[in-house]
Amino acid sequence: xxxxxxxxxxxxxxxxxxxxxxxxxxxxxxxxxxxxxxxxxxxxxxxxxxxxxxxxxxxxxxxxxxxxxxxxxxxxxxxxxxxxxxxxxxxxxxxxxxxxxxxxxxxxxxxxxxxxxxxxx
Amino acid sequence: xxxxxxxxxxxxxxxxxxxxxxxxxxxxxxxxxxxxxxxxxxxxxxxxxxxxxxxxxxxxxxxxxxxxxxxxxxxxxxxxxxxxxxxxxxxxxxxxxxxxxxxxxxxxxxxx
Numbered sequence: 001x002x003x004x005x006x007x008x009x010x011x012x013x014x015x016x017x018x019x020x021x022x023x024x025x026x027x028x029x030x031x032x033x034x035x036x037x038x039x040x041x042x043x044x045x046x047x048x049x050x051x052x053x054x055x056x057x058x059x060x061x062x063x064x065x066x067x068x069x070x071x072x073x074x075x076x077x078x079x080x081x082x083x084x085x086x087x088x089x090x091x092x093x094x095x096x097x098x099x100x101x102x103x104x105x106x107x108x109x110x111x112x113x114x115x116x117x118x119x120x121x
Numbered sequence: 122x123x124x125x126x127x128x129x130x131x132x133x134x135x136x137x138x139x140x141x142x143x144x145x146x147x148x149x150x151x152x153x154x155x156x157x158x159x160x161x162x163x164x165x166x167x168x169x170x171x172x173x174x175x176x177x178x179x180x181x182x183x184x185x186x187x188x189x190x191x192x193x194x195x196x197x198x199x200x201x202x203x204x205x206x207x208x209x210x211x212x213x214x215x216x217x218x219x220x221x222x223x224x225x226x227x228x229x230x231x232x233x
Contacts, residue, residue, distance in 0.1 A: 004163075006163075034220060034221075041131075041207065041226070041228045042225070042226060043127075043209060043223050043224060043225045043226035044164070044209070044223050046220055046223075049220060091161075093163050093164075095163075097214070108214060109154075109166060109169065110154070110166075110211075110214075110221055111166070112156075112163035112164045112165070113163050114162055114163045115161065115162060115163045117161065
């Protein structure tokens with residue numbers, strides 16, 4: 001299947017600093033990528049949709065100036081947590097949809113990155 | 122806004138028992154995906170069902186999509202400790218490249 005990578009896998013930073021997380025589609029192009037936040041033993045919460053060549057679309061309640069998203073190319077989206085605070089500590093996951101042709105039908109499947117654990121001290 | 126209700130949220134069973142996880146919605150979905158996630162990792166796709174009434178089997182896991190494409194279930198037979206994890210159902214996408222709608226997740230613990 002398609003592969004999505006994230007870097008770094010975990011990061012610890014001091015309160016007030018900014019942290020950049022990269023999401024890459026390794027063997028396919030993605031004009032759209034999604035960024036999620038996840039708390040322990042809970043489902044994924046969609047934060048924003050990253051669009052190559054245009055501005056990201058943020059979900060209600062997500063501060064766009066706090067969580068900066070840049071879709072730099074068809075294989076790379078970055079999420080920057082600006083002026084991080086302890087309450088920003090979480091597991092951040094990206095995903096990218098990919099089409100796979102199967103006979104007469106093409107099916108879109110979302111592939112997830114391995115996640116980035118952020119701890120803000 | 123489409124919503125998916127997943128139940129139960131937490132399930133702790135003994136090895137060898139059977140279990141079923143449900144996802145229900147009042148909305149129709151073009152497809153329904155089931156994911157399994159282990160701590161500290163991203164979700165891994167188990168199966169996608171697209172046709173109403175469809176049943177798919179993956180070893181001891183059986184996935185079913187409702188006739189009206191509004192609900193789905195995951196049944197695990199003879200659960201093993203290795204089945205422990207967070208199971209997520211997700212509906213959609215509505216259009217190409219659009220978001221998935223996730224259920225709340227089911228945290229399964231299988232005790233040896």
